[in-house]
Amino acid sequence: MMADMMKIKLVRSPIGRPEKHKKIVQSLGLTKMNRVKEIPDNDATRGQVNKISHLVAVVE
Template sequence: MANPKMITVRLVKSPNSTPERHRQCVRALGLNKLNDVRELKDSPQVRGLINKVNYLVAVEG
């Protein structure tokens, strides 16, 4: 069975002084500190979180 596609997400901007819902999205992605990197399974739920906070994160793959 093939491995599921993975997306690498990096927090590039601080979520301070952003709406609470956006901070919750960043936490849901598993990002805590600036330049934190997480490799997440490519799914519609993860894509939606990334889309909501696209000005705070960078997708690397």
Template sequence: MSDKQTVKVQLVRSPIGTKQSHRDTIRGLGLRKLNSVSELEDTPAVRGMINKVAYLVKVL
């Protein structure tokens, strides 16, 4: 097990109809399809991205 903290993020709402920057952020988080899950390093940058699109994602 790694000693780096990680955070799992799941796409729960479709980014269709949202701002382009929000769609880009979703892609930056490694999420493609609905209900896809991505495990990312827990950094301030990643936290900021999650916060920006909090209405589209769920943190597991």
């Protein structure tokens, strides 16, 4: 059975942000603005999304 997935969208640029935030954005596979990426919905990815919540939006 497929695990729950969540869709996230990069809505603000990581330019000028701390290096940690840039690495999190890159690790989630977000490369360009307004692109939607489907990622597994688990504690690890939720924690990453919470750290960069000012840069991304969760698409339902």
